[in-house]
Amino acid sequence: MEGKKFSQVGRSVTRIDGPAKVKGEAIYTDDMVMARMAHGKIKRSTYAHAFIKNIDYSKALALPGVLAVITGEDAPNKWGIVPQTANEVTLAVDKVRFHGEGVAAVAAIDEETAEEALDLIEVEYEPLPVLLDPFESMKRAGEILIHENEPDNVLHQGEQLFGDPDQAFAGCKYVLEKKFYTSYVNHAFLEPHSSLAHYDPQNGQLQLWSSNQVPHYLHRQLSIVMDMPMNKIRVILPAVGGGFGGKGEASSSDFCAALLSRKTGRPVRVTYDRNEVFVTNKGRHPCHMKMKIGLDQNGYIQAVDFDNTLDGGAYAGWGMVVMFYTTSMIHLPYKVPNARARVRRVYTNKPTCGAMRGLGGVQPRYAMECLLDELAEMMGVSAYELKMKNAVESGYRSVSNLHVPHTEYKKCLQTVVENSGYLEKHGKQPFGKGIGLAGGYYISGTAYTLYLSYKPHTTVLIRVDTEGGVTVHCAAADIGQGCNTVMAQMAAEVLGVNYEDVHVVSGDTELGTFDLGSFASRVTYASGVAIKEAARQINDKLFEVAAGMLSCRAEQLEVRDRRFYSVFEPKKNIEWEKVVDVYTNTVGTLTGIGHFSPPRLKGIDLTRGERVQGANIGHSPTFGFSAQAIEVDVDVETGKVRVTKVTEAGDCGQAVNPMSVEGQVEGSIMFTLGQALYEEMHLDKDGRMMNACLHHYKVPTVMELPEMDTTIVDSYDPTAPFGVKESGEGPVQPTIPAIANAVYDAIGVRFTELPITPEKVLKALKEKQGK
Amino acid sequence: MYLDEFEYYAPKTADETFELAGRLGSQAKVLAGGTDLILNMKQSLLKPQCLIDINGVKEFQGLIYEAGKGAVIGAATKISELEHSAVLRDKYFALHQAARELGSTQVRAMATIGGNICNASPAAETSSPLVALGTKVVINSAAGERELPLEDFIIGNRKTALEQGELLVKFLLPEPAPQTASCYTNIGLRNAMEIDAVNMAVNLTLEADNRTVKVLRLVMGSVAPRPLVSVEVPALLVGQALNSNLIEKAAAAAAGEAQPISDIRATAEYRREAVFVLSRRVLQEAFNAAQEV
Ligand SMILES: Cc1cc2nc3c(=O)[nH]c(=O)nc-3n(C[C@H](O)[C@H](O)[C@H](O)COP(=O)(O)OP(=O)(O)OC[C@H]3O[C@@H](n4cnc5c(N)ncnc54)[C@H](O)[C@@H]3O)c2cc1C
DSSP states (O other): OOOOOOSSTTOOOOOTTHHHHHTTOOOBGGGOOOTTOEEEEEEEOSOSSEEEEEEEOHHHHHSTTEEEEEEGGGOOOOBOSSGGGOOBOSSOSSEEOSTTOEEEEEEESSHHHHHHHHHHOEEEEEEOOOOOSHHHHHHGGGTOOSSTTSGGGEEEEEEEEESOHHHHHHTOSEEEEEEEEEOOOOOOOSSOOEEEEEEETTTTEEEEEEOOSOHHHHHHHHHHHHTOOGGGEEEEOOBOOOOTTTTSSOOHHHHHHHHHHHHHSSOEEEEOOHHHHHHHOOBOOOEEEEEEEEEOTTSOEEEEEEEEEEEEESSOTTHHHHHHHHHHTTSSSBOOSEEEEEEEEEEOSSSOBOOOSSTTTHHHHHHHHHHHHHHHHHHTSOHHHHHHHHBOOTTEEOTTOOEESOOOHHHHHHHHHHHHTHHHHTTTSOTTEEEEEEEEEEESSOSSOSSSOOSOSEEEEEEEETTTEEEEEOOOOOSSSOHHHHHHHHHHHHHTSOGGGEEEEOSBTTTSOOBOOSOTTOHHHHHHHHHHHHHHHHHHHHHHHHHHHHTSOGGGEEEETTEEEESSOTTSEEEHHHHHHHHHHHTOOEEEEEEEOOOOOOOEETTTTEEOTTTTTTOOSOEEEEEEEEEEEEOTTTOOEEEEEEEEEEEOBSOSSHHHHHHHHHHHHHHHHHHHHTOOOOBOTTSOBSOOSTTTSOOOOGGGOOEEEEEEOOOOOTTSGGGBOOOSSGGGTTHHHHHHHHHHHHHSOOOOBSSOOHHHHHHHHHHHHHO | OOOOOOEEEOOSSHHHHHHHHHHHGGGEEEESSOTTHHHHHHTTSOOOSEEEEOTTOGGGOOEEEETTTEEEEETTOBHHHHHTOHHHHHHOHHHHHHHHHSSOHHHHHHOBHHHHHHHTOTTOTTHHHHHHTTOEEEEEETTEEEEEEHHHHEEETTEESOOTTOEEEEEEEEOOOTTEEEEEEEEOSSSSSOOOSEEEEEEEEEOTTSSBEEEEEEEEESSSSSOEEOSHHHHHHBTSBOOHHHHHHHHHHHHHHOOOOOOSSOOHHHHHHHHHHHHHHHHHHHHHHHHHO
16 A cells, blocks of 8 residues: 655645636637638527428528538437437437427528528428426327337336345335435536537548537547548547536537538537527436335335436437436445335437436435435434444445445544534524535446447556656546646656646647546546556656666665655755656657556346346446535525535545645535525426526525535545545535435425425425414 | 627717607617616617617716705616615615615626616516605606606506607605615525515605604515505504504505516415515514614
């Protein structure tokens, strides 16, 4: 095991991308201008479900300034992040399946002309029944199918069985079963999608700058849609203004820009309006869930039964993966010896749901943490005691074969309970004031690629020379979460230099070496492994040279503070630069390359040793944990819930940059507080979104910001590079149930549907009074 | 999203403005802060051929208070100026409170009080307090000037009494009588950037005994097409020594008078409920404040 003594890791250094962003100098895709650049706009469907009878764009083409128009027929190849279920097209072919789906796209010399041209495109529709509710959609599947080849209007359904839950429930002293519903929410990242494509007809090369978090998967999808080999395509990320999963797959803007560029021979940029961000969505799946938990007489969880209907919207997207994540997430952070999940992901005529921060975890976590709160009450013990009793420990292996190499979850629970005064406050405050406790966890990466391949998930190339110093190459995506800074810190740590000395070349599929992308909270861990390996190769070579220069043996050397030292005679030391200089003068540029391949873990039922369908999803090299105690003030006359304080404690392993971790944690809490209390996309009966703008879609403002007390608990995962885990998605998990449990503590009503609006609170209070 | 072409005029004086407004007639729209107008134009709900920007006209701006006479507020005065005015806070507290609640810091820096009233949204922040405070508006055109009580100026959902070529130029707020206090309150999902589900203002004058209601106005917003001036609440409370029982009754009466609708922000039932709670609170608050004047 390596030591925990770090000099570059563990410091709250200034973010590499910080100053440019603060000064407004960062270049986002929409800031880029190229010679002869044209502007693309997408014509969107005014029906949620209809056959396209005809598209007439002759008038649009005739408008001066219009360069090209494309429709679905220009690019019929289907794309999708999950190749087995890929069913999206760039622009609708024959049929539209949600209100706002693209039906045609225009390139023109400026945006105004492009917009004007859209109005000149005439689309003839034959309306079909609009299915907005997943249960109705399944029921009416005999009459109307959203996708012809998807019977029952269901993308996929799954059943997983581990152990014998029925028998286990029969022996339980306390059993509780309830229904829960989570709402239809969007990420509301700051920067709308933007794509700038440049197809060069001379050499047949395509370059795409895009606001995206998975350059590799985008690269693959472009190759499919454009019918071009990947080696003719280069994807580059300029500064990205947030993704939260919403940019975790390609977007029609990417394909339209690329197709229009190929058609016009000019660079074409397509930037979405906020309205388009909403109507193309890919946000969190609304889940209609039923969960049942059974405890023995001592309060130990014996079984969990989970049923989930995911409202997926019009296309597949990340759907199947999200669906199996919701099943996987019932196995942690508590010990569950028997479990069953029955899940289905249903098509509806809504903007498609996809990946959103804490994907697949937020929904079942809400159900589970609320049920445990109620079960604790049934038992007459505190929720804290019940959760501590069932919490997993380092080395735990779930019945589904999830392996937790290290956890400080209990420490998280303990810390929040102490810091918040939970035990002194819970159940003891005046009516209207409450405190709620909840915990959660998330993966730090995945075990598999989305397409079948066992290649390493990340490769890092480190280059050292006298000109550039240290350069780290990796096509990871810094979408604002700060991975460039963290990668520089980790590389500097091993190389014995300062993080400021490290240049990071990322977000470029040509200059950067392979990386799967920023999702599943994977980048710190994955790049950490690869960086360590690459940097060690560099050190090995430099140690030889330094040893010669210092007249000692290489294995007696260490490197820190930009110097090589003899561990036995620290007086024998030499500057790092001098050694690099000698090496480059004699051999040339130094490189080291490292790879990361996750441990392959099978999703099996350990009691029977049998493979379980879909259960490979959810495995991770390690997991991050978070616990939160949230305090609320409920105005019992108006029903308004105000979150007054959030106490959080998280296990993110070794924090590489504690300031960034704090940012992730506080951001996670606000992000999810919105879903708990305010945010929801509303569709009218025809499937048209009624609040597709940030004035009517209610993201919490700074006025809703509660007091926050967050703690990074002392943690170090000995199996992880630098001891790291994740911090961007674990802290998302406990917020909703902690708020719901707090509201219960305040007014004695359990809310099982989101968001918890003043209206629902008031209604529930009235019903309670009536009783 | 893109604006159609329009001609842009930036007059420097009131007379120049009236001349332009008269000459351009229905082709023109007045541009104040633009926080309603430009949004409507971007969504193609309005397509004016000309804009008359009144931000350069000094006569339309600023707040003047003269003891004993009251306040005059120019129509193009920014909400942020009102929000930070000490006089407003001391003399017309309800309007001060409403100004603080409108939109966000950025919106308040652009938005004007005249724009808020001329836009005539049922949920507008400043109309309830202005009506409660007994405000009159001065309307002007090349043809001359007229004065109207504000409640007669706002005639419906996004409808005002403005005739073609007319501008709203100022608001006249009477000097508050002794032992008067005013209060404002609102409710929405969030505490900023919110369009009110319900808002409410009260202006209350007590008799010398410090308990009996002499004059009272309670005005509700967002529960009718235009600011709803309660008839029943003054009928119940004027001449009475105020107590919590009476306030409760008055609140129920207000809830009965409200004519809310259901929309994306709230259902009619919830709005009625909120009227009850808010009127009780705002009446109590105004009563406490009036006792301390
Ligand atoms: C993000 C955001 C948040 C908002 N939040 C709120 C809120 O919380 N509460 C609220 O009440 N409003 C809110 N609004 C709406 C808006 O800001 C206000 O109504 C504002 O006061 C309008 O003033 P303005 O000067 O910008 O008007 P403008 O947009 O310039 O004008 C509005 C209308 O009035 C006409 N007009 C303006 N001045 C005159 C005049 N002197 N004579 C004749 N006609 C005139 C214009 O021609 C136009 O039709 C919000 C708006 C935005 C964009």
